[in-house]
Amino acid sequence: QKEVEQDPGPLSVPEGAIVSLNCTYSNSAFQYFMWYRQYSRKGPELLMYTYSSGNKEDGRFTAQVDKSSKYISLFIRDSQPSDSATYLCAPRGRNTDKLIFGTGTRLQVFP
Protein backbone atom coordinates (compact mmCIF):
# COMPACT_ATOMS: atom_id res chain seq x y z
CA GLN A 1 0.00 0.00 0.00
CA LYS A 2 1.30 3.44 -0.92
CA GLU A 3 1.70 5.90 1.92
CA VAL A 4 -0.44 8.45 0.10
CA GLU A 5 -3.16 7.63 -2.40
CA GLN A 6 -4.73 10.18 -4.70
CA ASP A 7 -7.14 9.76 -7.59
CA PRO A 8 -5.20 10.87 -10.69
CA GLY A 9 -8.28 12.13 -12.54
CA PRO A 10 -8.61 13.97 -14.82
CA LEU A 11 -11.51 15.72 -13.15
CA SER A 12 -13.43 17.95 -15.54
CA VAL A 13 -15.93 20.49 -14.19
CA PRO A 14 -17.74 23.57 -15.48
CA GLU A 15 -16.76 27.04 -14.31
CA GLY A 16 -18.41 27.92 -11.01
CA ALA A 17 -18.61 24.34 -9.75
CA ILE A 18 -17.48 23.22 -6.32
CA VAL A 19 -14.54 20.86 -6.63
CA SER A 20 -13.55 18.23 -4.09
CA LEU A 21 -10.04 16.78 -4.28
CA ASN A 22 -9.14 13.95 -1.93
CA CYS A 23 -6.27 11.90 -0.59
CA THR A 24 -5.97 9.01 1.82
CA TYR A 25 -2.85 8.13 3.76
CA SER A 26 -1.64 5.25 5.86
CA ASN A 27 0.94 6.74 8.24
CA SER A 28 -0.68 7.89 11.48
CA ALA A 29 2.47 9.89 12.33
CA PHE A 30 1.66 12.51 9.69
CA GLN A 31 0.88 15.83 11.36
CA TYR A 32 1.15 18.45 8.61
CA PHE A 33 -0.88 18.26 5.44
CA MET A 34 0.10 20.34 2.45
CA TRP A 35 -1.68 21.02 -0.81
CA TYR A 36 0.29 22.04 -3.87
CA ARG A 37 -0.90 23.26 -7.24
CA GLN A 38 1.22 22.51 -10.28
CA TYR A 39 0.59 24.13 -13.63
CA SER A 40 1.89 22.44 -16.73
CA ARG A 41 5.66 22.81 -17.07
CA LYS A 42 5.95 24.61 -13.74
CA GLY A 43 7.15 23.64 -10.28
CA PRO A 44 4.62 22.88 -7.52
CA GLU A 45 3.25 25.92 -5.72
CA LEU A 46 2.27 25.69 -2.07
CA LEU A 47 -1.45 26.48 -1.78
CA MET A 48 -2.07 25.92 1.90
CA TYR A 49 -1.38 23.58 4.74
CA THR A 50 -3.11 22.41 7.88
CA TYR A 51 -1.82 21.01 11.10
CA SER A 52 -3.52 17.93 12.56
CA SER A 53 -7.28 17.56 12.14
CA GLY A 54 -9.70 20.31 11.24
CA ASN A 55 -10.45 22.83 8.53
CA LYS A 56 -8.58 25.79 7.14
CA GLU A 57 -10.03 28.30 4.72
CA ASP A 58 -8.20 30.65 2.37
CA GLY A 59 -10.39 32.52 -0.08
CA ARG A 60 -12.07 30.01 -2.37
CA PHE A 61 -10.00 27.14 -0.99
CA THR A 62 -10.75 25.01 2.08
CA ALA A 63 -8.46 22.25 3.33
CA GLN A 64 -9.91 19.59 5.57
CA VAL A 65 -8.16 16.83 7.50
CA ASP A 66 -9.81 13.89 9.26
CA LYS A 67 -7.05 12.05 11.06
CA SER A 68 -9.40 9.39 12.42
CA SER A 69 -10.10 8.19 8.89
CA LYS A 70 -6.75 9.34 7.44
CA TYR A 71 -8.56 11.39 4.83
CA ILE A 72 -7.50 14.76 3.38
CA SER A 73 -9.66 17.02 1.23
CA LEU A 74 -9.27 20.25 -0.68
CA PHE A 75 -12.44 22.08 -1.71
CA ILE A 76 -12.46 24.77 -4.35
CA ARG A 77 -15.53 27.02 -4.50
CA ASP A 78 -16.59 28.93 -7.58
CA SER A 79 -13.95 27.17 -9.66
CA GLN A 80 -12.31 29.16 -12.46
CA PRO A 81 -10.55 28.08 -15.66
CA SER A 82 -7.36 29.41 -14.06
CA ASP A 83 -7.72 26.66 -11.43
CA SER A 84 -6.98 24.08 -14.13
CA ALA A 85 -3.84 22.37 -12.88
CA THR A 86 -2.64 19.27 -11.08
CA TYR A 87 -3.24 19.29 -7.33
CA LEU A 88 -0.91 17.30 -5.09
CA CYS A 89 -1.42 16.44 -1.46
CA ALA A 90 1.74 16.05 0.61
CA PRO A 91 1.64 15.10 4.27
CA ARG A 92 4.62 14.96 6.59
CA GLY A 93 5.46 14.04 10.15
CA ARG A 94 6.09 16.44 13.01
CA ASN A 95 9.87 16.09 13.27
CA THR A 96 10.79 15.87 9.62
CA ASP A 97 10.78 18.12 6.58
CA LYS A 98 10.33 15.19 4.24
CA LEU A 99 7.11 15.40 2.26
CA ILE A 100 5.37 12.33 0.87
CA PHE A 101 3.52 13.29 -2.29
CA GLY A 102 0.41 11.81 -3.77
CA THR A 103 0.37 11.23 -7.51
CA GLY A 104 -1.70 14.39 -8.05
CA THR A 105 -5.20 14.95 -9.44
CA ARG A 106 -5.46 16.75 -12.75
CA LEU A 107 -8.31 19.26 -12.70
CA GLN A 108 -9.82 20.89 -15.77
CA VAL A 109 -12.30 23.73 -15.36
CA PHE A 110 -14.03 24.59 -18.61
CA PRO A 111 -15.79 27.91 -19.30
Place this chain on the structure above:
Amino acid sequence: SAVISQKPSRDICQRGTSLTIQCQVDSQVTMMFWYRQQPGQSLTLIATANQGSEATYESGFVIDKFPISRPNLTFSTLTVSNMSPEDSSIYLCSVEFDGTFFGQGTRLTVV
Protein backbone atom coordinates in the same frame (compact mmCIF):
# COMPACT_ATOMS: atom_id res chain seq x y z
CA SER B 1 8.18 32.58 0.90
CA ALA B 2 11.45 32.00 -0.95
CA VAL B 3 12.25 32.61 -4.60
CA ILE B 4 14.13 29.74 -6.20
CA SER B 5 15.94 29.92 -9.54
CA GLN B 6 16.84 26.68 -11.21
CA LYS B 7 19.06 26.22 -14.29
CA PRO B 8 18.87 24.91 -16.90
CA SER B 9 15.10 24.83 -17.38
CA ARG B 10 15.45 22.01 -19.88
CA ASP B 11 18.10 20.02 -21.66
CA ILE B 12 18.50 17.15 -24.07
CA CYS B 13 21.55 15.03 -23.34
CA GLN B 14 23.32 12.06 -24.84
CA ARG B 15 23.38 8.83 -22.87
CA GLY B 16 26.56 8.33 -20.90
CA THR B 17 27.08 12.04 -20.27
CA SER B 18 26.42 14.03 -17.08
CA LEU B 19 24.35 17.13 -16.39
CA THR B 20 24.68 19.51 -13.46
CA ILE B 21 21.58 21.36 -12.34
CA GLN B 22 21.94 24.55 -10.32
CA CYS B 23 19.58 25.88 -7.68
CA GLN B 24 19.84 29.42 -6.27
CA VAL B 25 17.65 30.74 -3.44
CA ASP B 26 17.09 34.39 -2.58
CA SER B 27 17.30 33.69 1.16
CA GLN B 28 19.62 31.72 3.38
CA VAL B 29 18.12 28.33 4.11
CA THR B 30 19.41 25.42 6.13
CA MET B 31 17.86 22.60 4.18
CA MET B 32 17.56 22.13 0.45
CA PHE B 33 15.94 19.15 -1.21
CA TRP B 34 16.18 17.54 -4.62
CA TYR B 35 13.17 15.75 -6.11
CA ARG B 36 12.51 13.81 -9.27
CA GLN B 37 9.16 13.80 -11.04
CA GLN B 38 8.92 11.10 -13.68
CA PRO B 39 6.25 11.31 -16.37
CA GLY B 40 2.81 10.61 -14.93
CA GLN B 41 4.20 10.01 -11.46
CA SER B 42 4.48 11.92 -8.24
CA LEU B 43 7.48 13.69 -6.80
CA THR B 44 10.09 11.45 -5.25
CA LEU B 45 12.71 12.80 -2.88
CA ILE B 46 16.26 12.08 -4.06
CA ALA B 47 18.26 13.64 -1.23
CA THR B 48 18.41 16.31 1.42
CA ALA B 49 21.34 18.74 1.31
CA ASN B 50 22.44 20.64 4.38
CA GLN B 51 25.20 23.20 4.13
CA GLY B 52 28.47 21.92 5.55
CA SER B 53 27.62 18.24 5.58
CA GLU B 54 27.20 15.35 3.18
CA ALA B 55 23.83 15.02 1.51
CA THR B 56 21.45 12.39 2.82
CA TYR B 57 20.10 10.10 0.10
CA GLU B 58 16.78 8.31 0.04
CA SER B 59 16.45 4.62 -0.63
CA GLY B 60 17.11 3.87 -4.28
CA PHE B 61 19.37 6.89 -4.86
CA VAL B 62 23.16 6.87 -4.50
CA ILE B 63 25.84 9.54 -4.38
CA ASP B 64 27.76 8.15 -7.34
CA LYS B 65 24.75 8.62 -9.58
CA PHE B 66 23.44 11.87 -8.09
CA PRO B 67 26.31 13.80 -6.49
CA ILE B 68 25.17 16.94 -4.71
CA SER B 69 27.07 20.03 -3.64
CA ARG B 70 25.94 22.57 -1.06
CA PRO B 71 28.73 25.16 -0.81
CA ASN B 72 26.69 27.82 1.01
CA LEU B 73 23.26 28.62 2.42
CA THR B 74 21.79 29.88 -0.86
CA PHE B 75 23.08 27.47 -3.50
CA SER B 76 23.14 23.78 -4.39
CA THR B 77 23.83 21.62 -7.41
CA LEU B 78 22.64 18.17 -8.40
CA THR B 79 24.54 16.19 -11.01
CA VAL B 80 22.90 13.37 -12.92
CA SER B 81 25.82 11.13 -13.90
CA ASN B 82 26.29 8.61 -16.66
CA MET B 83 22.80 9.24 -17.91
CA SER B 84 20.49 6.71 -19.51
CA PRO B 85 17.02 7.24 -21.05
CA GLU B 86 15.52 6.10 -17.72
CA ASP B 87 16.87 9.32 -16.18
CA SER B 88 14.56 11.38 -18.40
CA SER B 89 12.50 13.26 -15.87
CA ILE B 90 11.85 16.60 -14.25
CA TYR B 91 14.28 17.44 -11.47
CA LEU B 92 13.22 19.97 -8.86
CA CYS B 93 14.99 21.65 -6.01
CA SER B 94 13.07 22.86 -3.01
CA VAL B 95 13.70 24.63 0.26
CA GLU B 96 12.08 24.64 3.66
CA PHE B 97 11.21 28.26 4.52
CA ASP B 98 8.03 28.33 6.59
CA GLY B 99 6.65 25.82 4.13
CA THR B 100 8.34 23.89 1.36
CA PHE B 101 8.86 25.85 -1.86
CA PHE B 102 9.95 24.58 -5.25
CA GLY B 103 11.94 25.82 -8.18
CA GLN B 104 10.51 25.66 -11.69
CA GLY B 105 12.22 22.38 -12.42
CA THR B 106 14.68 21.09 -15.01
CA ARG B 107 13.14 18.97 -17.74
CA LEU B 108 15.78 16.44 -18.77
CA THR B 109 15.54 14.23 -21.83
CA VAL B 110 18.23 11.61 -22.38
CA VAL B 111 18.57 10.25 -25.91
